[in-house]
Amino acid sequence: AAIAKKCGIMGDDDEFTIMTGPEFRERVLDDNDEIKMDEFNKIWPNLRVLARSSPLDKLTLVTGIQRSRIGTPQTVAVTGDGTND
Numbered sequence: 659a660a661i662a663k664k665c666g667i668m669g670d671d672d673e674f675t676i677m678t679g680p681e682f683r684e685r686v687l688d689d690n691d692e693i694k695m696d697e698f699n700k701i702w703p704n705l706r707v708l709a710r711s712s713p714l715d716k717l718t719l720v721t722g723i724q725r726s727r728i729g730t731p732q733t734v735a736v737t738g739d740g741t742n743d
Contacts, residue, residue, distance in 0.1 A: 662707045675704045679711035686718065698722040703729060 662668040662676065677685075686698045702723055708715060716736045723732050 668706055672706075673704070674706040675701060676707040676709065677701070677705065678709050679715040682708055682711070682715055683718070686722065693718060693722045693725065695722070695725065699726055699728050702726065 663670065668674050668676075682701070685701060686694055688694050702719070705719075708719060711719075720734050720736065723734055
């Protein structure tokens with residue numbers, strides 16, 4: 659959260675979501691690694707930081723946003739090497 663605030667991604671009073679990759683996977687993937695869109699749609703609109711995420715987490719996030727029918731079409735940026743982002 660501190661880095662997100664320092665970079666201007668979040669403010670001190672923002673109530674956006676920060677998750678780690680393992681927490682994200684646990685919440686949005688079923689036993690067959692398919693996206694649970696109902697749960698995904700509860701998370702992604704407020705998600706600002708996905709920390710310690712794997713390449714699969716990033717693919718899941720982008721795929722889920724592309725499949726989502728809530729809100730307006732989104733532009734997504736993904737950074738890091740999937741190990742220490």
